[in-house]
Amino acid sequence: MKSPDKSTISSRRKFLMGAGAAGIGAVAAGKAQGKTTNDAAAKGRTAEGRDTAYHGQAGKRWVMLIDLRKCVGCQACTVACKIENNIPDGRFRTWVPDVEIGTFPNARRAFLPRLCNHCERPSCVEVCPAGATWQRADGVVEIDYDTCWGCGSCVDACPYDARFMNPVTQTADKCTFCSQRIDQGLLPACVETCIGGARQFGDLNDPNDPVARTIRTHPVQVLKPETGNEPRVFYIGLTHELQNNLQGKPTLWSEDREAAGKGDDGTWKIEPLVEMEGADV
Amino acid sequence: MKTRRNFLKLCAAAGIGGGAAGYYDVLFHMIPFNDRGEKAPHPVYGRSDAPEWLLDRSTGEHRPNPDFALRHTVDLQCHSECGLRVKIDKKSGRIARIIGNPYQANCRSDYLDYKMPIAKTARLPGTVCARGNTGLQTVYDPYRVTVPLKRTGPRGANKWKPISWEQFIKEVVEGGRIFADTDDPASKELEVLGFRGLYEKRNEPMDPEAPEMGRRTNGLVIQGGRIKGTRRKFQTRFANAFGTVNEFEHTNVCEVSHHIATDAVYPHKHAVKPDIRSAEFVMFWGTSPGDANFPMQTMAKYTAEARARGTRYVVVDPVLHRGGVGGDSAEWVSIRPGTDGALAMGMIRWMIENGRYNADYLSYPNQRAAEAAGELSHTDASFLVIVEPGHEREGAYLSPAEAGLAVGEGEGHVVIGADSGRPEPAAEAGKARLDHAGTVNGIRVKSAFRLLRESANRHSLEEYAAICGVAAEKIADLAREFTSHGRKAASEFYRGVVKHPNGFYNGFALHMLNVLIGNLNWKGGISAGGGSYGGMTGIYDLNSAPGLSKAKGIKINREGAHYESSTEYRKKVAAGEDPYPARRPWFPHTFNVYSELLPSIIEGYPYKADILIWHMATPFYSVPGQGNEELIEKVKDPNNIPLIIASDIVIGDTSMYADYILPDTTFMERWVHIGLHETTLVKGTSVRWPVIEPLTGKTADGRHFSYETFLIDVAEALGLPGFGKEAIPDRNGRLWPLHSREDYFLKITANVAYADGDPVPDVAEEDMQICDLAAFRKEFEDSLPADQWPKVLQVLARGGRFEPAENAWDGERLGHRYTKRLRIYAEEVALSRNAITGKRFPGTPMWLEPATIAGTPLAELDPKDKWPLKILTYKGSLQTHSRLSSNTILREIQPENWIEINVRTAAEFGLKDGDLVWVETPHGRRKGRVKLREGVLPGVITFSVGYGHWGYGASAVDIGGKRVLPDRIRSAGIHLNPIMRRDPDVWQMPLIDPVGGSATFFETPARLQHA
Incomplete structure (x- = not known):
């Protein structure tokens, strides 16, 4: 597989120009050479035959395109994902940081929908000592919840902070592009519910797929291109201030996603302030 | 765990x-x-x-x-x-x-x-x-109430016991010493007049000396919170059958002045919306597309698409909210709270002075002339208004008779003909003179347009700029841009503009921007919506029933009535007294003045109430300044209101003070038929129906407990008309029973299915299976004739009835067009008076300084040196005003709210991000955490509503002697409505818009103190 053009790392402008050429070219090359597959994982799953859940949909390369011009920060995706996938409190497979940028009166809001990038070169797969995580033929990076020991290596290895430990299964967990849905020809829950139409889902290998066409013909960006992971979640309108280290003042939840929600003991981490006075002052 | x-x-x-x-x-x-x-x-x-x-x-x-x-x-x-x-x-x-x-x-x-x-x-x-x-x-909120609860202690003690439905109905209908089983000394011995006792007084006058007050049955007051569409109609049916006019929704704590200002310009319309998908330039005032407004997600969708296309739009608001402003094509214009009217009047002045308005369009005085000229609507801009000082009809439109014209057919208004230069009946003129002042038949008159121009000229652009905090050049720029796109520009406003004492006039001024460019009914302009398929009439007539008539009398909050026609006024005048001020305001132009209900009941002005029903209502949480100890104590006293029944899904922040809690259904378990919002441009009726079996218990005959079941059972116990065996007439004269909610709502669904003489197709077998409709039909089979079911089920299978999407447009015109006369002069407002001051209201759009009901400017009431800040609430896309604290996933995303202030304001008060502070207002203080932002106007505090609950699962309650523990996240955060500014001259009344009737949410003065 072709390694990413390192010259794109130092310069965002170069990256933007180069993304269409170098980045996407790598997909095609990767396809031709077969997937990055963890041998142990593959062995553990041979008994399942050609079950799509394990092997994915041959010939396809699922990607997501997020048009930030259309994101309104409504968090419908965040919620739909939690309900569809039964994600425990305080954990998120997808989340949307909501920040304020600029200074008064020229301030504006910016949103950055986040999820697993289903990278072409996922750094989480190779570190798994149990062979519990692998990439399907269609690019979806999966976890075998029966095999995962819950060691957390992959959580640390992901440069995008996309993985977390699920306190219910005590395994690693992350976005799967809703593989249970896409394997039935449906859309991921977050895409279905996106009110602004910012999230789009498609097959990069299909030249007629509108998402693939947009990715090939429009300037698109990825998060932290310097990781070399070649993310397959693309953005339109990803500015420099959002691309590498999210800058700006958080206006919704705190920086720490898990600070919201409940702890493992089921109690809320935020304690109410109950003091109030009604008397005239 | x-x-x-x-x-x-x-x-x-x-x-x-x-x-x-x-x-x-x-x-x-x-x-x-x-x-x-x-x-x-x-x-x-x-x-x-x-x-x-x-x-x-x-x-x-x-x-x-x-x-x-x-x-x-x-x-x-x-x-x-x-x-x-x-x-x-x-x-x-x-x-x-x-x-x-x-x-x-x-x-x-x-x-x-x-x-x-x-x-x-x-x-x-x-x-x-x-x-x-x-x-x-x-x-599936674990705090759902599913059986009737009755208090066992004093009101508000949160001690309850579950009782049977039969006991509940019997006690509230029959009354008597129904609280003898409580340990509340204040009500143990109290003889309570139940529904029956009150209904038996249905022929007695409320006040023998003031017959306009109607009958004693007006002593039943229904304070409804959110109740819309056909569910509201059901409540109204019960109220009429019982004989009370006092049946309300919550609109005055929502945005009623927006309704009233819209109605003043577009008669009988309460909302008009921009065609966002086709416009080239849109101004959003006091609302952020993608964060709120109607429908929130649809406005978000359309503006998101517009942004991707590069369409320019501007959001005018003191706060930069989520959703609305991102990328290069959107701009935030920060404005001082409540001064939108000044910015709009400044823009109007610039537009008129620079000839950037559609004079031709405004000159057609009737629809015929307008359409002949290729226009799609007409206005009253050329109509003459009497300005003769001391004339008995000063402020009214000049009539043809007064103009000395032979009174022909048609409308009774007069214009100056553009060609003749002489008075002509407005209905017959072709084109009229727009900007006119003169004398007709000895009476001094001015055209409505002239009055608008003079009103705009009361201040210079610089003065308007000084008031609203938007530079004069920027005002001119906005006006220039707004008038640079022909009909493909639109101005849209919502709550932020109107929840002020001058709210009506702010809204009235903003509507003028659209009228001046003539964008109504044009693609990319303003739409009055596509309407609905009705439902109340058709195969079945749900509006009438044998013996059912409209209840009469002055409403307890005195809305829709003029003080000057009351007995009280006439008596005072007859006695030679100054009739002003009235004890509390009257609201001749508006409706649903929700915030006046509790204080009016307790003061007994103009009369007292015997029974109060709260439906999905939480005045202590939602009404500005009313969640205070003094008012709560008065409500807790059974001598003030002997019987309070709350229809709720939980023990809420206000329903916790009721005597009984009626276990209501949630939106997944209930019915409504409701038209589409104007934003979509198309015609449609959405149908809410019980898609799951309600979690509430059942009556002995198998009907689930709900608000409707309650009203039906009370009605049947009393034998009220319009309920029971012979209640709903069909077009063949047959009378159908009304014993279950489906008896009523399925018939409305049938009307929708067969509306316009163009029935929907029969439901397909496959769709029946996907929606699992066979069992539903079987359960309610008897409510409809067999032949209507396939079409009714088609409506349910689609969640309503909707016309094709392409009907939105018709070439360069909108598919649905509004053809009543638009008004830039509000005659009926101009002819009415403030019942406190006795002064006439202005009839033209103008900038009015916000003031108390008695006319004290707020800047004098709460001087800035003592109260340097102003509190603004907001309701973003993760919250609804008082609900959703049970939606824990939303709480995971935003577990608490903050006191959001500009970094410069924080510096003035020596505060850092995350500091705990007291927010102090003239009525109390609350502790919260500050969040420092750039997107907040300095001098403003803003906070999200929906946090800081004390009920709704936030406090422990005793039920049947067992302690139910609270979920503490529900009390997290800060809620400032209870300490919001009240009017100094009227007991327990928030600052209020005397014309539009809005309770004021955005004028509370405040200061911050380190906690």
Whole structure:
């Protein structure tokens, strides 16, 4: 597989120009050479035959395109994902940081929908000592919840902070592009519910797929291109201030996603302030 | 975890959450299978839900997963009324997930053809916002009340016992010493007049000396919170049958001045909206597209698409909210709170001075002349208004008779003919002189346009700039840009503009921007909406019944009535007294003045109440300044209001002060028929119906407890007309019974299905199965004749009835056009008076300084040196005003709210991000945490509503002697409504807009103190 053009790392402008050429070219090359597959994982799953859940949909390369011009920060995706996938409190497979940028009166809001990038070169797969995580033929990076020991290596290895430990299964967990849905020809829950139409889902290998066409013909960006992971979640309108280290003042939840929600003991981490006075002052 | 389990067990025993253990089950009620955690149901798909559609790989077609039903209904997590597709697990009957209804206009720009089979829509979902997605957490809230509760202690002590439905109905109907079983000394001995006792007085006058007050039955007051469409009509039916005029919704704490200002310009319309998808320039005032407004998600969708196209739009608001302003084509204009009218009047002045208005359009005085000239609407701009000082009709439109014209047919208004230069009847003139002042038949007159121009010229652009904090050059720039796109520009406003004492005039001024460019009915301009399929008439007449008539009398909040026509006024005048001020204001131009109900009842002005029903109402939480100890104490005293019944789904912040809690249904368990919002431009009626079996208990004859069941059972006990055996006439003269809510709502559905003489198709067998409708039909078979069911089920299968999406436009025109006369002069307002000051209201749009009802400018009432800040509330896309604290996923995303201030304001007060502070107002103080922002105007405090609850699961309650523990996240955050500014001269009244009737949310003065 072709390694990413390192010259794109130092310069965002170069990256933007180069993304269409170098980045996407790598997909095609990767396809031709077969997937990055963890041998142990593959062995553990041979008994399942050609079950799509394990092997994915041959010939396809699922990607997501997020048009930030259309994101309104409504968090419908965040919620739909939690309900569809039964994600425990305080954990998120997808989340949307909501920040304020600029200074008064020229301030504006910016949103950055986040999820697993289903990278072409996922750094989480190779570190798994149990062979519990692998990439399907269609690019979806999966976890075998029966095999995962819950060691957390992959959580640390992901440069995008996309993985977390699920306190219910005590395994690693992350976005799967809703593989249970896409394997039935449906859309991921977050895409279905996106009110602004910012999230789009498609097959990069299909030249007629509108998402693939947009990715090939429009300037698109990825998060932290310097990781070399070649993310397959693309953005339109990803500015420099959002691309590498999210800058700006958080206006919704705190920086720490898990600070919201409940702890493992089921109690809320935020304690109410109950003091109030009604008397005239 | 242990606490949660115990709590659930306790709930089941006590009658809360009876039918379901709550959504928490999914998250917490798991039994670990080994040390490593719970085994996921599928090794790869993990704990994710099974999909509702299965792919047939050979054909590429989808077939429904037989384990689930999909039903289309309507949301009520906010009032956007978005269509929902509800995925229901057939085995458990529980909702698994909610997505959008792709057949409904809110949920897709290109919503789907009504006839498309549901199975073809698997990959064409509708969208729905975060609140819509979490709706199942409202339904399965472990704090749901599912059986009637009766207080066992004093009001507000939160000590309850579950009682049977029969006991509940009997006690409230028959009255007597019904609180003898409580330990409340104030009411143990109290003889309570029940519904029957009050109904027996239906022929007695409320006040023998003031017959206009109507009958004693007006002593039943229904303070409804959110109740819309046909559910509201049901409440009205009961009120009329019982004989009370006092039946309300909550609109004055919402945005009623927006309704009234809109009605003043567009008669009988309460909202007009921009065609966002076709406009080239849009101004949003006091509302942020993508964060709020109607429908929130649809405005978000259209503006998101517009942004991607590069369409320019501006959001005018003191606060930069989520959603609206991002990228290069959108701009935030920060404005001082409540001064939108000054900015608008400045723009109007610039537009008129620079000839940047559509004079030609404004010169056509009737629709015929307008259409002959290729226009799509007409206005009163050229109509003459009497300005003769001291003339008995000063402020009225000049009539043809007064002008000395032969009174012909048609409308009674006069213009100066453009060609003749002489007075002509407005109805007959072709083109009229627009800007005119002169004398007609000895009476001094001015055209409505001249009055507008003079009003705009009361201040210079610089003065307007100084008032609103937007530079004069910027005002001119906005006006120039607004007038640079022909008809493809539009101005839109919402709550932020009108929740001020000058709200009506702010809104009136803003409407003028659109009128001056003549954009109504044009593609890219302003739409009055596509309307609905009705439902109250057709095959069945739901408006009438034998013996049913409209209740009469002055409403207890004196809305829709002039003080000057009251006995009180006449007596004072006859006695030679100054009739002003009245004891409390009267509101001749508005409706649903919700905030006046409790103080009026307690003061007995103009009369007292015997029975109060709260339906989905929480005045102590929502009304500015009313959640205070003094008012709560008065309400707690049974001598002030002997019987209070709250219809609620939980023990809420206000319903906790009731005598009884009536277990109501949630939006997934109830009915409504409601028209689409104007934003979508198309015609449609959405239908909310019970897509799951209600969690509430059942009557002996199998009807689920609900607000409607309660009203039916009371009505039947009293033998009220319009209920019981012979209640609903059909067009063949047959009378149908009304004993269950389906008896009523299914007939409305039939009217919708057959509306316009163009019935919907029969439901397809496959759709019947996907929606699991056979069982539903069987359960309610008797409510409709067999031949109507296939069409009624088609409406249910689609979640309503909607015209094709392409009907939105007709070439360069909108598909649905409004042709009544637009008004730039509000004659009926100009002819009325403020009942406190006796002064006439202005009839033209203008900048008015905000003041108390007695006329004290707020700047004098609360001087800036003492109160340097102003509090603004907001309701973003993750919250509805007082609800949704049970939606824990939303709380995970935003667990608390903050006192949001500009970094410069923080510097002035020496505050850092996250500091704990006291927010002080003239009525109290609350502690909260500050968040420093750039997108807040300096000098302003803003906070999200929906936090800081004391009820709704936030406090411990005793039920049947058992303690139910609170969920503490529900009290997290800060809520400032209870300490908001009240009017100094009227007891327990928020600052109020005397014309539009809005309670003021955005004028409370404040300061911050380190906590």
